[in-house]
Amino acid sequence: MAKTETVARSLGLPAWTGVNTLRKHALAFGITALLLWVVAAPIIMLVLSSLREGNFITPGAFTLGNYRTVYLNQLTYPALLNTLIYATAVSAISLTFATIFAWLVERTDMPGTNWAWTMMLLPLAMPGILRSMSWILLLSPRSGIINIYVRDYLSLFGMQLETGPFNIFTLPGMIFVEGMSGSTTLFLLMVGAFRLMDPSMEEAAKISGARTFTTLRRVTLGLMLPAVLAAAMYAFLGNLDDFETPLLIGLQAGIYLLPTLIYFTAYVSPSYGLATAYSSIFIIFTIAMVWIYYRVVIRRSDRYASITGKGYRPRRLSLGKWRWLALGLFIAFFTLNIIMPFLTLLWASLLPSYMVPSRAALQYVTLDNFATLINEPSIINSTVNTIILGVVTATGTMALAYMVSWLIVRLKVKGGLLLDGLAFIPHAIPTVSIALALIVLYLHPAVRWLPIYGTIWIMMLALMTRYIAFASRTANSAMTQIHGELEEAARTSGATRFTTLMRITFPLLLPPFIGGWVWVFAHTIRSFSIPLMLATPGNETIAVVMYHFWERKADFSLASTLGVAMLVSVGILTFFSRRFIAQGFTRNQ
Amino acid sequence: MKNIGFKVIASIALFGCWYYGAQALAASGDPTSSKAKQDPGSRGFIFETNRDDIVAKAKKEGKLRVMSSLDPGSFKPMADSFKKKYPFIDVYMHEMTGTEAIQRFLLELKAGTVKEWDVGHASEDHYNDFAAHAMKFDILGMAEQGILKINPKMVDPDNRTIVAMASGLCAIAYNRGRLAPDRVPNQLEDILRPEFKGRKFVVDVRPHCMAALMASQGEEWVINYARKIKEQEPVWVRGNTRALTAIAVGEYVLHQLTNYHSCVRATWKDKSKSLACKVIEPVSVRIQEPDFVLKSAANPYAALLFLEHHASPEGQKILDDIEPLKSSIFTQGEVSKIVQGKKASINDFRTYHKTPNWMKLILEAYGFPKAEIR
Numbered sequence A: 001m002a003k004t005e006t007v008a009r010s011l012g013l014p015a016w017t018g019v020n021t022l023r024k025h026a027l028a029f030g031i032t033a034l035l036l037w038v039v040a041a042p043i044i045m046l047v048l049s050s051l052r053e054g055n056f057i058t059p060g061a062f063t064l065g066n067y068r069t070v071y072l073n074q075l076t077y078p079a080l081l082n083t084l085i086y087a088t089a090v091s092a093i094s095l096t097f098a099t100i101f102a103w104l105v106e107r108t109d110m111p112g113t114n115w116a117w118t119m120m121l122l123p124l125a126m127p128g129i130l131r132s133m134s135w136i137l138l139l140s141p142r143s144g145i146i147n148i149y150v151r152d153y154l155s156l157f158g159m160q161l162e163t164g165p166f167n168i169f170t171l172p173g174m175i176f177v178e179g180m181s182g183s184t185t186l187f188l189l190m191v192g193a194f195r196l197m198d199p200s201m202e203e204a205a206k207i208s209g210a211r212t213f214t215t216l217r218r219v220t221l222g223l224m225l226p227a228v229l230a231a232a233m234y235a236f237l238g239n240l241d242d243f244e245t246p247l248l249i250g251l252q253a254g255i256y257l258l259p260t261l262i263y264f265t266a267y268v269s270p271s272y273g274l275a276t277a278y279s280s281i282f283i284i285f286t287i288a289m290v291w292i293y294y295r296v297v298i299r300r301s302d303r304y305a306s307i308t309g310k311g312y313r314p315r316r317l318s319l320g321k322w323r324w325l326a327l328g329l330f331i332a333f334f335t336l337n338i339i340m341p342f343l344t345l346l347w348a349s350l351l352p353s354y355m356v357p358s359r360a361a362l363q364y365v366t367l368d369n370f371a372t373l374i375n376e377p378s379i380i381n382s383t384v385n386t387i388i389l390g391v392v393t394a395t396g397t398m399a400l401a402y403m404v405s406w407l408i409v410r411l412k413v414k415g416g417l418l419l420d421g422l423a424f425i426p427h428a429i430p431t432v433s434i435a436l437a438l439i440v441l442y443l444h445p446a447v448r449w450l451p452i453y454g455t456i457w458i459m460m461l462a463l464m465t466r467y468i469a470f471a472s473r474t475a476n477s478a479m480t481q482i483h484g485e486l487e488e489a490a491r492t493s494g495a496t497r498f499t500t501l502m503r504i505t506f507p508l509l510l511p512p513f514i515g516g517w518v519w520v521f522a523h524t525i526r527s528f529s530i531p532l533m534l535a536t537p538g539n540e541t542i543a544v545v546m547y548h549f550w551e552r553k554a555d556f557s558l559a560s561t562l563g564v565a566m567l568v569s570v571g572i573l574t575f576f577s578r579r580f581i582a583q584g585f586t587r588n589q
Numbered sequence B: 001m002k003n004i005g006f007k008v009i010a011s012i013a014l015f016g017c018w019y020y021g022a023q024a025l026a027a028s029g030d031p032t033s034s035k036a037k038q039d040p041g042s043r044g045f046i047f048e049t050n051r052d053d054i055v056a057k058a059k060k061e062g063k064l065r066v067m068s069s070l071d072p073g074s075f076k077p078m079a080d081s082f083k084k085k086y087p088f089i090d091v092y093m094h095e096m097t098g099t100e101a102i103q104r105f106l107l108e109l110k111a112g113t114v115k116e117w118d119v120g121h122a123s124e125d126h127y128n129d130f131a132a133h134a135m136k137f138d139i140l141g142m143a144e145q146g147i148l149k150i151n152p153k154m155v156d157p158d159n160r161t162i163v164a165m166a167s168g169l170c171a172i173a174y175n176r177g178r179l180a181p182d183r184v185p186n187q188l189e190d191i192l193r194p195e196f197k198g199r200k201f202v203v204d205v206r207p208h209c210m211a212a213l214m215a216s217q218g219e220e221w222v223i224n225y226a227r228k229i230k231e232q233e234p235v236w237v238r239g240n241t242r243a244l245t246a247i248a249v250g251e252y253v254l255h256q257l258t259n260y261h262s263c264v265r266a267t268w269k270d271k272s273k274s275l276a277c278k279v280i281e282p283v284s285v286r287i288q289e290p291d292f293v294l295k296s297a298a299n300p301y302a303a304l305l306f307l308e309h310h311a312s313p314e315g316q317k318i319l320d321d322i323e324p325l326k327s328s329i330f331t332q333g334e335v336s337k338i339v340q341g342k343k344a345s346i347n348d349f350r351t352y353h354k355t356p357n358w359m360k361l362i363l364e365a366y367g368f369p370k371a372e373i374r
Helices: A002-010 A019-024 A026-050 A065-072 A076-107 A113-125 A128-139 A145-155 A171-196 A200-207 A212-223 A225-240 A244-253 A258-268 A272-296 A298-304 A322-349 A368-375 A379-410 A416-428 A431-442 A456-481 A484-492 A497-526 A529-534 A542-552 A556-588 B002-028 B031-037 B051-061 B072-085 B098-111 B124-131 B139-144 B188-192 B208-217 B219-231 B240-248 B260-269 B300-311 B313-322 B334-339 B352-366
Strands: A052-054 A059-062 B063-068 B090-095 B119-121 B163-175 B201-204 B235-237 B254-259 B275-278 B283-293 B344-347
Touching: A026 A052, A026 A272, A026 A379, A026 A416, A026 A431, A026 A456, A052 A065, A052 A272, A065 A272, A076 A113, A076 A171, A076 A212, A076 A225, A076 A258, A076 A272, A076 A322, A113 A171, A113 A322, A113 A497, A113 A556, A128 A145, A128 A171, A128 A244, A128 A322, A128 A556, A128 B240, A171 A225, A171 A244, A171 A322, A171 A456, A171 A497, A200 A212, A212 A225, A225 A272, A225 A416, A225 A456, A244 A258, A244 B235, A258 A272, A272 A416, A322 A556, A368 A379, A368 A556, A379 A416, A379 A456, A379 A497, A379 A542, A416 A456, A431 A456, A431 A529, A431 B098, A456 A497, A456 A529, A484 A497, A497 A542, A497 A556, A529 A542, A529 B098, A542 A556, A556 B240, B051 B300, B063 B300, B072 B090, B072 B300, B072 B313, B098 B119, B098 B124, B119 B300, B124 B283, B124 B352, B163 B208, B163 B240, B163 B260, B163 B300, B163 B313, B163 B334, B188 B219, B188 B254, B201 B240, B208 B219, B208 B254, B208 B283, B208 B344, B208 B352, B219 B352, B235 B240, B240 B254, B240 B260, B240 B275, B254 B260, B260 B275, B283 B300, B283 B334, B283 B352, B300 B313
Parallel strands: B063 B090, B063 B119, B201 B235, B201 B254, B283 B344
Antiparallel strands: A052 A059, B119 B283, B163 B254, B163 B275, B163 B283
């Protein structure tokens, strides 16, 4: 070792260029190279595109004009302010629900936690566009189902209303729809950490006389800071560039957010350079958030480790008489979050075209839409492709995220902040930019020989880029819960690094890994833009069928039928995965 | 002997002249075709002078791969009817639609990786970029000379290689239950009546239909009209699925201008019979489905025959029956029958390239993009 480094020095090179040093850090280099392979192309493409005139297809000269236009545009700041208000409110609602339910499901004796776990995951299967549409049909001022029933009820008391009383086409309406649906993702980001938390500190607080709420606030949430902060930053950034609700509900409400401005810039009057320059605003927020997270959590990760060599006994807190109230709260949330939108979609799927539910409409109920779906020529092929894509993407994304997190949190490698930033920045890159960047890269003559373009692998890479931010947040928050003592003890007892990883670290991280896996899988199968852009003949996914029903046929009933089928499929999957996670949990105990 | 020898040589020479002359004449078809070949506009283009030659070459190719933006429901009937005419050509059609797929296909064309397709689709957003990848068949010249049975008006006169197979007709959509027959607009200006002010009707922020009006009404008229529409305080929407469902259930009374074929298809499934579509004047029509033979096509002659078939009455009937109602305005299909006798604004190849800019102007008149603190 010394010899090679001496040789390196004699050549005027730094010592680290020595072969053994390279070998020592080979894993770190390898993981970093893998991460760069996944995220570098879209990031570079985004930066280059924002500095050029024209568009991705026919790029023009280099310019700073796009940035000038964005930052000097009078519309940017009102739109940004609206977006900040929207994103903060939505994140707060999602985070509150997610924290409460992660705690109830994992740390308390609330009845039916297994079922609750499964139900929390169901919203993942519902494409955002169908969810927003369902809520429009439920809460439209005139024809919304809830409004019609409430008006009928009020008329019994002599109150005659023509519209309302609820109106989805308002800022609170938008916040409500997104706040509810966003809670599932945040639940998954936190639930692993809640599960891994050692309850001895909660018990100590109780013994010291602290009440349940005080224990939750002062001890549990304190220990959960890495997970809560990771979830909060993920939610905030995700909501900043949320697109479906601002376009579907916000446009009608006359509420214009930054994504709406980008939509008009990039799609209606195509100017991709300008659109990507707008994305720089999101990237600034992303870098700031990553920096805060790194300073507060990663650098002091030992402080939050609750699984140490001293003992680890996950135990549930008894809620006493409150456990049924907790269950009631969960059922109310679940009804609003999933049952009502699902029933709306189910109703729409049973009709030739959507009608407000009534006795008269019952005569038109039919299973024709399901028959159409089954007879769709590409349905079997696209379903198989979607499942394969979901499995490989979820596995690849989670594996990479855990490797990166291991470097950052456990090995605390130099440049950890940069690595964490690289893993998180793609969250702020528009999906279309990711897909275009990969097309340009893999069509380049220098790399065209790689069997990636025109296969399912290019979709996998694009989706990995899209979801690595979520996966790395899950991995970071779970990794910070486990103290290095356990691994050190195993190494001291003679276990190899690999044995330690497989026998100690991985089993402890398995539950949050599977939670994250399910999230990435569900998002992959409902993902729309990337498969639509990258699927070539023969490897189309369900997204192409959905596009066909929604955009080409303009048929809400058929699109709903596909939504129902996806929801039921993911429901079954999550139910079984819940059992799997439960087994992992028991083994840990 | 000398005389006999001379006569034999002269006879052979005469026979030769007659034989090769006849061959040359047969190859040139009718004399007008060769005249078209000399058309300065078609210089550098491939011009087939005889339809039989096209068929013979297509027969040799034996197969055809089409990248189409039609509804996949039309593929089987279109392929079947083509196969009926040309049983020796094996046809495969694949859907290419949506901004995303179109961008990908264009990047593939630019990278030179497209080898497996013969017919491509030129989207309006990147029309000139696509046109650069068309095989230089003088389709316009061949259509004008009757070698290909395509109405020349369906062919782009500038590049001579792209054929617009369909038309997009625009109409109002309304809820019968909420709009009495006597209040249904008959012309675009009727939507400006005070009774429609204040979130009574929806307007799509992707203004294809409005842009087509500029072709005959002029930019100034349409921009003024767009400003007046904005003053009516409409409900801004994007996409037909959302808008037509909202009108069918009575949330809104009226859609200012939507795709007629989408509206008609929605009425077919609307059991409540509340949704109705009406074509009002000036009728907004735009060319659609501009298709071309790819420069890299392995089966270019089969592709030519496919374009011709697509433009034929059988092909157009499929567009009318299945899409539905999307036949070319320049054929005897349903769209031209609907428009007949009405004042129409047709955004055809003469103005098609202006569409993106027109849409931008209309959006500005609508007041987009906008942002105000709420």
